[in-house]
Amino acid sequence: MLYLASQSPRRRQLLEQIGVTFRIVDVDVPEHRTLGESPRDYVSRVAREKARAGLAVLEEHGAAVLGADTEVVLDDEVFGKPDDAEDAAVMLRRxxxxVHEVISTVWLVTRSGEWxxxxxxxxxxxxxDNATITAYIATGExxxxxxxxxxxxxxxxLIEHLDGSHSGVMGMPIxxxxxxxxxHGLIGA
Structure with missing residues (x-):
């Protein structure tokens, strides 16, 4: 059985969109970048830790767990989720x-391997402009x-151009x- 180690409605929607059958496993993984850790290594580590944490709570033999993480990166700085409206405005102004990067990594973890x-x-x-930022924040999005x-x-x-994966920017590169x-034989062609 495939599990998704995420409460993200966007990740659930993306997997459902391509017809994947899965269950949710709730995990709580701290998301803090360590000193000297590159943005790409950070995103990969967090996604892997989510998948590993999900597998750790499952007793089911043959379980496979997907973990994912997505971060926005500008000038080597990782922009996580805003704490409040002021934090969101600061991020959007920056x-x-x-042009910024969005790194989205997915890990598949089983008892026999990790990919x-x-x-x-x-x-x-x-x-x-400030009016656009204020109006967007007011949507709650x-x-x-x-x-x-x-x-x-x-x-x-707010997106002028995307070079890459739309679903990756959403939170899971499909x-x-x-x-x-x-x-790994978990879905067909």
């Missing part, structure tokens, strides 16, 4: 008029999302995830 894949996307935001925006909702209006699941 991303405004710039991962990563999607790296480049996102261009136009210059955002920035909360619970890395970088304080969601590409799948109102935040799509092409890479499907490839992992297929290669």
């Amino acid at each position: 991303l405004s008029g710039r 991962s894949d990563t999607s790296l996307s480049r996102v261009t935001m136009p210059t955002l 920035p909360f619970g999302k890395a970088g304080a925006y969601g590409i799948q909702g109102h935040g799509a209006k 092409y890479e995830t499907a490839r992992l699941l297929r290669s």
Whole structure:
């Protein structure tokens, strides 16, 4: 049986979109970047820790657990989820008029092995004025999302150009995830 170590409605939606059958396993993994850790290593470590934590609580033989993490990166700084409206506004002002990266890694963990894949996307935001930022924050959408925006909702209006994976920016790179699941016999072609 496949499990998803995430409470993210976006990750559930993306897996359902491609017809994957799975159950949710609730995990609580601290998301703090260690000193000297690259953004890519950080995202990979957190996704792996989520999958491992999920497998650790399951007693089911043959369980496979997916863990994922997605972060927005600008100038080697990781933009996690905003704490409040002020934090969201600061993030959006910093991303405004710039190109940033979105790193999205997925790990598949079983009792017999661990495998991962990563999607790296480049996102261009136009210059955002204060009224646009304030109106977007008022939608409530920035909360619970890395970088304080969601590409799948109102935040799509804030994206000038995407070079990479739309689903990866949403929170789970579906092409890479499907490839992992297929290669381990967890989904068909």
